Amino acid sequence: MNEVGNGTIKCPYCPHHCELSENSTGYCRARTNLNGQSVSINYGKVTSIALDPIEKKPLAHFYPGSKILSVGSFGCNLRCSFCQNYEISQCQENGHYDDPAMGGSSEKNMRRQQRIPIYDVSPERLIEISEEEKENGNIGVAFTYNEPLVSWEFVRDVSQKLHENGQKTVLVSNGCFTEDVIQEILPFIDAMNIDLKAFSEVFYKKCGGDLETVKHFIKRAAECCHVEVTTLLIPGENDSQTEIDELSSWLSEIRPDIPLHLTRFFPMYRMMDRGPTDIDTMRKLGTIALNHLKHVHLGNI
Ligand code: SF4
Numbered sequence: 539m540n541e542v543g544n545g546t547i548k549c550p551y552c553p554h555h556c557e558l559s560e561n562s563t564g565y566c567r568a569r570t571n572l573n574g575q576s577v578s579i580n581y582g583k584v585t586s587i588a589l590d591p592i593e594k595k596p597l598a599h600f601y602p603g604s605k606i607l608s609v610g611s612f613g614c615n616l617r618c619s620f621c622q623n624y625e626i627s628q629c630q631e632n633g634h635y636d637d638p639a640m641g642g643s644s645e646k647n648m649r650r651q652q653r654i655p656i657y658d659v660s661p662e663r664l665i666e667i668s669e670e671e672k673e674n675g676n677i678g679v680a681f682t683y684n685e686p687l688v689s690w691e692f693v694r695d696v697s698q699k700l701h702e703n704g705q706k707t708v709l710v711s712n713g714c715f716t717e718d719v720i721q722e723i724l725p726f727i728d729a730m731n732i733d734l735k736a737f738s739e740v741f742y743k744k745c746g747g748d749l750e751t752v753k754h755f756i757k758r759a760a761e762c763c764h765v766e767v768t769t770l771l772i773p774g775e776n777d778s779q780t781e782i783d784e785l786s787s788w789l790s791e792i793r794p795d796i797p798l799h800l801t802r803f804f805p806m807y808r809m810m811d812r813g814p815t816d817i818d819t820m821r822k823l824g825t826i827a828l829n830h831l832k833h834v835h836l837g838n839i
Pocket residue numbers: 549550551552553554555556563564565566567568569570576614615688
């Protein structure tokens with residue numbers, strides 16, 4: 539661990555490289571400095587659990603028609619203004635989160651009242667639940683909803699045990715993590731859906747992310763497991779023909795059979811100033827992506 543003096547360390551796991559003093563919390567709200575190590579405070583803390591169709595992850599080419607036990611915690615290392623799951627991604631250890639939808643003159647007070655329940659679920663209990671759900675078509679566990687890799691230790695420990703138990707593991711991630719995390723989790727993941735939010739650093743900087751880190755993550759993941767990629771098409775932000783042409787061309791250089799999901803934006807969280815993505819625009823962009831890739835899926839339409 540990278541010490542910067544006075545007991546403060548630099549967290550190595552994502553491009554923020556937060557400087558964590560003893561017991562302080564990083565940008566992701568999910569890691570702290572405990573005895574000179576960056577450790578997750580949301581290990582085994584569950585905010586959401588559901589048996590979802592695998593297509594909802596979205597994964598279109600991995601055990602189609604099956605179900606997967608989907609589990610989420612709290613915290614994220616990005617701050618996307620259009621987040622679809624902000625109640626948990628931007629939630630703190632005590633369950634509190636900012637809810638701009640509350641609005642009004644007493645907005646600040648109302649915000650403080652927003653709180654979600656958080657449950658303790660050990661890796662062993664999660665594997666038991668997953669096993670119990672086999673009779674309902676379950677094939678394993680998907681780590682999803684918030685950003686799972688802010689607690690990569692939980693993902694690794696559960697996934698390793700699931701493999702020993704003959705079950706499948708799926709990760710839905712923003713892919714904005716360093717090689718340290720990649721090496722810990724890759725041996726235990728069967729399939730991933732990775733967000734490629736845009737193909738410009740300007741866009742990624744607005745979200746608090748880093749395009750080159752995500753590109754490296756996608757390349758590494760594609761070496762070891764089944765990978766599908768998702769781009770949410772936001773009007774006026776990342777929906778130009780040039781950007782989608784460049785994005786899909788780059789993806790095809792890794793492998794042209796990596797499925798790309800182009801999904802429809804709806805106004806959400808702090809991005810309420812525009813309407814949903816135009817469906818004709820989505821179809822045009824889908825055709826452009828198909829010039830490079832074998833599988834392009836339009837989602838949320
Ligand atoms: S994983 Fe969290 S604590 Fe570590 S650098 Fe990223 S945002 Fe900061």
